Amino acid sequence: MPRAPEIAPAGPVDAAELAALETSLARGATRERLLEILLEVRDAKGGRGISEKGLRHLADRLRLFPAEAYEVATAFPAVNYGASEPYATEACGDLACALRHGTTSGRGVCRNHCDGPRQAPEPRSFAAYRAAGGYGVLDALRDDPDAPARILELIATHHAVGRAGVGFPVAEKWRQVMAAAGTPVIIVNVDEGELAIFKDRFILESDPHGVLEAALVAGRVTGADAIFLYVRDDYAPIHAILRQAMSDVVAAGLTEGIAIELRRSGGAFICGEETALIASLEGRPARPSERPPFPTERGYLGRPTVLHNAETYFRLRAAWGAAPDPAVPVSGLLDPQAAVFSVSGRVRAPGPKLAHGLARLEDLVELAGGMAAGARLGGMVVAGSSGTLVAAADCRRPLADLLAEGLRLGTRGIIVFGADDDKRAIAARMAAYLARESCGQCGPCRVGTAKAAHVLAAPEPLDMSILGDLSTVMGEASLCALGRNAGRFLGGLSSSLAPSNP
Template sequence: MPPVPETATPADTAEWAAIATVLARGDDRGRLLEILLEVRDAKGGIGISQAGLLALAERLRLFPSEAYEVATAFPAVNYAATTPYAADGCGDLVCGLLHGALGAGVCRNRCDGPRPEPVPRSFAAYRAAGGYGQLGRIMADPGAAAQMLERLSVHQAVGRAGVGFPVAEKWRQVIAAGGTPVVIVNGDEGELAIFKDRFILENDPHGVIEAALVAARVIGADQVFLYVRDDYVPIHAILRQALMEVAGAGLAEGLALELRRSGGAFICGEETALIASLEGRPARPVERPPFPTACGYLGRPTLLHNVETFYRVTAAWGGTLGSPASALLDPEVRLFSVSGRVCAPGPKPMRGLLRLADLVEIAGGMQDGHALGGMVIGGSAGALVSAADCYRPLADLLDEGLRLGTGGAIVFGATDEPRAIAARMAAYLARESCGQCGPCRIGTAHASRALAAPGPLDQHLLEDLAAVMGEASLCALGRNAGRFLGRLSIPGRGVSA
């Protein structure tokens, strides 16, 4: 660090001391986002100042513009702010439904209300239930890898981030790419009103870690990242402790394990954007192919899965029971994140759900004074399902093309206006678009304005936007936003004009 100038104020001096302390823990430029978050934490939530950023850039041998680009790309860095970055009412869809417009924009995924301190299954309890047995097996006999991969195929494990890509196929692609791969656990969970990964990590962190370590052994990786939302603060402590226990027990020999935080934007969870942020660059998606399985973190083959995907693969080898999350080891169980106008919102593991309306009963019924008006299914670019459809067989809705995505179910009341709900969803997508490509940046903003404006809805505009965004957006955020607008413009299925 350059010396502190004589003109420095006490605040400058304190900031420079914080930067020096953070850099002493590691000054790899790939850690730039993490370094900026650590400086923010050391300053009580206030982001790094311009002078501090310039000093940091010099120390990391970055152009000032490179450091500035990263500092301003991630809301959680809180660059040059005067007030702390703190969880507050976000004003997004669920907040808006329940509390009206709030607007600070940082409390996403607390849509199930205040919660007690999590009490995860301990390392000792996990081991006592047979945990880390599969890891021990493959560490003792690397030849078991082929058999474990085969069991994954037979088990028909699929990705749980929404698309449902076969897990074994992804692992095979990484192995086929050659070289030394990297494993990434995607715990960004930035999708609107989804809290399933939080539920798993709060209850059974070792189940996720064991699966990631087994994956690393099977594909021959030497590095494992756990990438977790910045505002899942209790989970950071849980995972740090868990990683120490694993390393202390000699279960991670030859593997570098690292917890990294994401930067407070939905796009951070998109796999190529996530990898960019791990490399110290802004989280902007890149065109695929090449897919991360062949060319990911630092150009290396990369196996990246959602938290729930990792957790559930342990079932293929005989997962361990004993925590609330263990219900998910039954392949027939689906984890729904239920929020909105219900009495008991939260994560709801469900086996054989027959009708969406049954989720309301599981979640304690409708709040006083409200009748079911419908649900938003599948997240921020999901579908608005009417109350009548919620009472139809779910199988029929799925046959007609409904996608459950990551299992989000936002329940609204009969007096809630579907167009206002769609407007909030569009506003969220417009805010979270990374802005890199025109169809998404301009299209989401147009759609948000059109839906929020008074008067008849311009259906033709929605149709045009849907076509352009669906075809010309670079990543799935823009393409899914296009599909969302396309559904809204279907007569009888969309929102009223």
């Protein structure tokens, strides 16, 4: 029997890359840090990703098969594996950029900077937050053994729910974690991988301690010993803001017994699914896993895990008495009637818009400074890449009616398009985004999103029966919400792409 050919040794690693690897490994040589190590090496190389030789060296140091490290390096765009060019930061060519800047292609992927250039953030300091009564609830949790149960009951009475689109009760999630075996872990999701969403960035740029306080409360109430802040790699200003805030709370003795760590994401939309996010934190490719068991029972490294996005934590403080402060505009979210929308596209002043009791979707255009010069309202993409194309006439109807008819706001992303924009082309870009971001683990999503993108972008007349079949298969058979929501998006196109009067 002939012998299999031997794989040639990779050879020595470039000295500068090797130094970057060893510097990063000195901070923690564990598989769980694999993605962070890859990003740190990319940073040290001026945005150029780790080389094949470097990846083999890293796999050896972490006692992984090269294929295991390769899977992770190639699963996340931000790693920029093997690239000779720096990780791109220009306009991406995804839908919001295409509408606002006229770009049709781009080397990068959506960076959620869809509101354009902004002033440097001026976050509320630790001293100012403390002076306003911040972190006082932690004193009660430390001194009163009955405080955890009381706080949990306040959260339940407040009807606090997750703000990632599903609306699951926060108190119920915490109770599940507390009933599970093992020491809990707390995760703050600031990945915001959805198309043209930037509300969590807005919150953290303004009031980072509002999120940290609630995460620490979650840790104290559930008995957790670790908090991970999982932050989008592209949010560099947020990294600096959070590192300073974390340093302040540690120095003040507020984290005793709880390790708190910032980890960067790798630019994969699939990490909006909580089990995929947890997989990336464990140093594995971001792929969803079947549920049950749910993360509240077996999450990070098999431990019970609480995972909410930044908005959920920020708003949670209203349950124990935090109130809006006129000097801190983002604190208006402590009002249960308030909502923050990420508005982009063909408007004069895109950005996060705080609304109280929004009557009509069209009112968001006024909040965003009106339509861009020369544009008339054609409609809106509501709820991101797998959302709904809402016609202009419906944008003028009462929002309550649209919600009663089944419209989903999701994480409240709004992309405004003009009357002259081609709605089929918009749908094609959305489908292409979903096809690119599918993790490829299950056939219905992997094949269905690619097929939908091809059908929508083809020059032939649109065959709605194909989209209907794809919608059914993806909606019923996909492993996670990306595929199921993509199926729902395709199912809604029969009405969305019908001619309408703006």
